[in-house]
Amino acid sequence: MYPFKPGSFAPKNAWYVIGFAHEIGHALVGRTVVNTPLAIYRKENGELVALNGRCPHRHFPLAKSCLEGDVVRCGYHGFAFGPDGQCVDIPSQEHTPLAYRVQTYPIVEHGMWAWAWVGEAEKADPALLPPLAEIGLEGEGLIGHTMFFHEVECRYQLLNDNLFDLSHLAFLHGTSIGTAENASMPEELVKRPGFVSSMRRIKDAPSPPIMHALGIYPTETIDRAMGMESYLPGFHSGITEVAYPANHPQAPGEPISRNRVYHSITPATPRTCYYHFAVAVDETVNVEQMRTNLAPVIDEDIFASVEIEKMIDLYDGEPPRELMVRSDTNAVEGRRMIQAMMDAEAQG
Numbered sequence: 611m612y613p614f615k616p617g618s619f620a621p622k623n624a625w626y627v628i629g630f631a632h633e634i635g636h637a638l639v640g641r642t643v644v645n646t647p648l649a650i651y652r653k654e655n656g657e658l659v660a661l662n663g664r665c666p667h668r669h670f671p672l673a674k675s676c677l678e679g680d681v682v683r684c685g686y687h688g689f690a691f692g693p694d695g696q697c698v699d700i701p702s703q704e705h706t707p708l709a710y711r712v713q714t715y716p717i718v719e720h721g722m723w724a725w726a727w728v729g730e731a732e733k734a735d736p737a738l739l740p741p742l743a744e745i746g747l748e749g750e751g752l753i754g755h756t757m758f759f760h761e762v763e764c765r766y767q768l769l770n771d772n773l774f775d776l777s778h779l780a781f782l783h784g785t786s787i788g789t790a791e792n793a794s795m796p797e798e799l800v801k802r803p804g805f806v807s808s809m810r811r812i813k814d815a816p817s818p819p820i821m822h823a824l825g826i827y828p829t830e831t832i833d834r835a836m837g838m839e840s841y842l843p844g845f846h847s848g849i850t851e852v853a854y855p856a857n858h859p860q861a862p863g864e865p866i867s868r869n870r871v872y873h874s875i876t877p878a879t880p881r882t883c884y885y886h887f888a889v890a891v892d893e894t895v896n897v898e899q900m901r902t903n904l905a906p907v908i909d910e911d912i913f914a915s916v917e918i919e920k921m922i923d924l925y926d927g928e929p930p931r932e933l934m935v936r937s938d939t940n941a942v943e944g945r946r947m948i949q950a951m952m953d954a955e956a957q958g
């Protein structure tokens with residue numbers, strides 16, 4: 611399906627963020643990952659569990675059922691399933707066949723997130739997760755803060771496309787974090803297996819309106835490096851580094867701030883997805899002010915993506931060919947690599 615080949619939706623052999631780890635406790639959480647229903651919870655000993663979320667009796671959602679200790683008791687006719695997926699009780703009969711069970715899925719905590727894998731379990735290698743040092747959560751003195759979770763009514767690739775092409779900052783976020791240079795400055799692009807990135811180094815250009823008004827960027831003009839490192843298929847680590855311009859009389863070229871932002875995009879169904887947003891900043895940053903500033907920015911990205919989904923719907927989900935320009939290079943490559951992941955799965 612658009613923008614992939616007909617029949618291609620999302621890779622299954624991938625780690626996807628299904629929640630902020632600290633928000634998952636001893637209570638059932640329902641998620642759908644690439645059309646796979648999950649019932650997620652933390653056992654009494656703190657370990658995470660991801661069970662298939664469809665009760666195999668009459669398809670009731672196990673995530674809308676109850677936990678009894680570490681056992682999930684279906685809310686419809688009371689079948690009970692242990693954390694290994696084994697059915698351990700059927701209230702209407704004495705015998706519980708060993709063959710009655712639900713599938714379990716690999717689930718890990720890594721950074722601020724819980725990640726699940728709904729593809730072939732033997733391929734669920736934790737080494738495929740984004741390295742914490744590489745995304746700035748280790749060794750840089752930055753502190754992670756979770757920010758927003760949204761369930762979004764659009765196909766996940768629209769939010770990936772949004773993050774692959776930051777030239778939209780100049781327009782969609784033109785009143786907040788973007789300036790014209792976010793579109794006009796050439797990009798430095800990097801690609802390697804499972805990864806693409808784009809970086810723009812903007813010199814002595816006007817400070818973004820909100821940042822300047824709040825005094826976060828103290829000078830009228832500023833040097834900014836802004837980029838996005840995308841770990842396919844759905845985790846994006848944004849980098850911003852800000853410095854005084856080289857012609858500043860008191861502090862030429864000196865750093866002002868740097869931070870990371872994390873966008874996790876998880877395909878749920880073909881036309882819905884989850885969006886988790888988090889940041890990492892140093893201890894001088896007012897995190898609540900940042901949350902207030904960034905909430906409308908994320909809302910603008912969601913607005914654009916949902917509107918595009920509605921537009922695509924007018925064409926039964928397969929719109930006419932897009933106009934491609936130079937700034938689409940990163941998105942074209944990112945899409946190509948995600949399609950290749952799906953092609954590899956289809957070939958087994």
Ligand code: FES
Pocket residue numbers: 665666667668669670684685686687688689
């Ligand atoms: S649907 Fe779950 S026990 Fe019947």
Ligand SMILES: [Fe+2]
Pocket residue numbers: 772778779782783907911
């Ligand atoms: Fe955006």
